Amino acid sequence: QITDAKTRYSAGVLKYMQMGYWVPDYVPSATDTICLFRITPQDGVDPEEAAAAVAGESSTATWTVVWTDRLTACDSYRAKAYKVIPVPNNPGQYFAYVAYDLILFEEGSISNMTASLIGNVFSFKPLKAARLEDIRLPVAYIKTFKGPPTGLVVERERLDKFGRPLLGATTKPKLGLSGRNYGRVIYEGLKGGLDFMKDDENINSQPFMHWRDRFLYVMDGVNKAQAATGEIKGSYLNVTGATMEDIYERAEFAKELGSVVIMLDLVIGWAAIQSMANWARKNDMIVHMHRAGHGTYTRQKNHGVSFRVIAKWLRLAGVDHLHTGTAVGKLEGDPLTVQGYYNVCRDSYTVTDLPRGIYFDQDWADTKKVMPVASGGIHAGQMHQLLDLFGDDVILQFGGGTIGHPQGIQAGAVANRVALETMVKARNEGRNIAQEGPQILRKAAQSCG
Numbered sequence: 162q163i164t165d166a167k168t169r170y171s172a173g174v175l176k177y178m179q180m181g182y183w184v185p186d187y188v189p190s191a192t193d194t195i196c197l198f199r200i201t202p203q204d205g206v207d208p209e210e211a212a213a214a215v216a217g218e219s220s221t222a223t224w225t226v227v228w229t230d231r232l233t234a235c236d237s238y239r240a241k242a243y244k245v246i247p248v249p250n251n252p253g254q255y256f257a258y259v260a261y262d263l264i265l266f267e268e269g270s271i272s273n274m275t276a277s278l279i280g281n282v283f284s285f286k287p288l289k290a291a292r293l294e295d296i297r298l299p300v301a302y303i304k305t306f307k308g309p310p311t312g313l314v315v316e317r318e319r320l321d322k323f324g325r326p327l328l329g330a331t332t333k334p335k336l337g338l339s340g341r342n343y344g345r346v347i348y349e350g351l352k353g354g355l356d357f358m359k360d361d362e363n364i365n366s367q368p369f370m371h372w373r374d375r376f377l378y379v380m381d382g383v384n385k386a387q388a389a390t391g392e393i394k395g396s397y398l399n400v401t402g403a404t405m406e407d408i409y410e411r412a413e414f415a416k417e418l419g420s421v422v423i424m425l426d427l428v429i430g431w432a433a434i435q436s437m438a439n440w441a442r443k444n445d446m447i448v449h450m451h452r453a454g455h456g457t458y459t460r461q462k463n464h465g466v467s468f469r470v471i472a473k474w475l476r477l478a479g480v481d482h483l484h485t486g487t488a489v490g491k492l493e494g495d496p497l498t499v500q501g502y503y504n505v506c507r508d509s510y511t512v513t514d515l516p517r518g519i520y521f522d523q524d525w526a527d528t529k530k531v532m533p534v535a536s537g538g539i540h541a542g543q544m545h546q547l548l549d550l551f552g553d554d555v556i557l558q559f560g561g562g563t564i565g566h567p568q569g570i571q572a573g574a575v576a577n578r579v580a581l582e583t584m585v586k587a588r589n590e591g592r593n594i595a596q597e598g599p600q601i602l603r604k605a606a607q608s609c610g
């Protein structure tokens with residue numbers, strides 16, 4: 162085989178072939194993890210060589226052959242690049258498929274898996290750029306994770322809310338309100354008809370409002386709104402803090418006050434997220450995940466990590482809500498790609514769907530489902546588009562779109578609830594909401610003033 166290859170491959174590729182990192186006839190097994198990297202090799206570097214270098218650096222290899230390689234006889238420790246194809250319409254870019262044996266990752270540890278898969282390779286010299294586009298996780302590895310603490314099915318049961326998307330809003334302005342004023346916003350939003358209110362990603366415990374103050378006033382608002390409406394309500398209390406001790410302390414206080422939900426920012430890191438998922442599982446708490454910071458590595462199309470991969474890792478790590486994009490709001494994202502992220506959150510079995518950016522089938526092996534959150538510059542006037550794009554299992558969150566209502570916060574919440582219920586009714590009656598939506602909304606707005 163090597164003799165054949167000599168006529169086909171450059172010396173650089175042959176070197177990797179001999180080492181076992183470029184294995185063009187490799188057929189991944191059902192227990193392998195498969196990564197699809199989009200690589201842009203440096204000028205003059207063969208794509209197969211670059212792919213093999215990725216396989217090497219993300220598993221066993223360093224920049225040179227080492228004596229101790231001979232002490233690890235087992236071929237399975239080497240990740241194997243086995244397929245490289247040009248990316249259509251993107252000259253210089255290639256899709257590289259790399260397979261990893263089950264033995265390479267610690268059970269139930271996103272930190273360990275990511276230290277291999279995205280540890281060093283993204284600053285690797287043979288590559289101008291690299292992006293982890295998608296990942297197929299084997300059932301054998303999935304079963305070592307506990308997944309969402311609550312999951313969307315149990316969440317609906319706890320809240321006693323079915324047959325429609327849930328509604329939320331982020332309290333604005335992002336920073337600066339006092340505890341008492343903040344609590345008033347929570348009460349008005351929930352009383353007006355929202356299911357959830359939300360802390361913003363950057364509100365923790367600043368001098369203008371310490372966290373205990375916020376939690377006390379927020380829960381006062383939640384309790385009063387529950388009493389006034391007879392519905393179960395929640396407000397995502399952001400327990401993000403400087404240390405795990407702070408995070409645990411804040412989460413314990415949220416529980417003590419009777420909150421059904423806590424919020425975490427993605428920036429706290431994988432180990433902290435998995436620890437908090439364990440805490441939430443023991444305390445029957447919903448975990449709301451705000452993907453703060455993700456754009457720094459998910460946005461560029463040729464470098465970083467795709468959000469669909471982050472969403473898969475977060476589902477395994479154990480979150481119940483995940484910001485997943487809107488396709489129609491103030492933040493970037495095209496409808497099909499965003500729908501693909503929703504699939505990753507909510508499917509029992511995700512089927513390959515190239516237009517939606519899903520490159521592999523993924524059996525979720527009964528991992529609970531994550532409730533996706535559409536947030537970022539959306540408002541009631543887009544209700545038909547949002548319902549049409551995402552269906553019922555989603556939280557639609559209107560921050561500015563509630564608190565910016567000309568007649569006040571409660572009126573903003575009422576507008577969102579009326580728009581949602583009108584649109585769900587129209588859809589259930591078989592009307593084409595994508596087309597008739599604006600008319601239906603205008604009529605509803607007139608009839609309720």
Ligand code: CAP
Nearest residue numbers: 331452484486536537538558559560561
């Ligand atoms: C929304 C939001 C969220 C973004 C995050 C904001 O407010 O609170 O942080 O939606 O984006 O500050 O922009 P508005 P994503 O509803 O007033 O826009 O959900 O995509 O992670």
Ligand code: MG
Nearest residue numbers: 331361362363
């Ligand atoms: Mg925000």
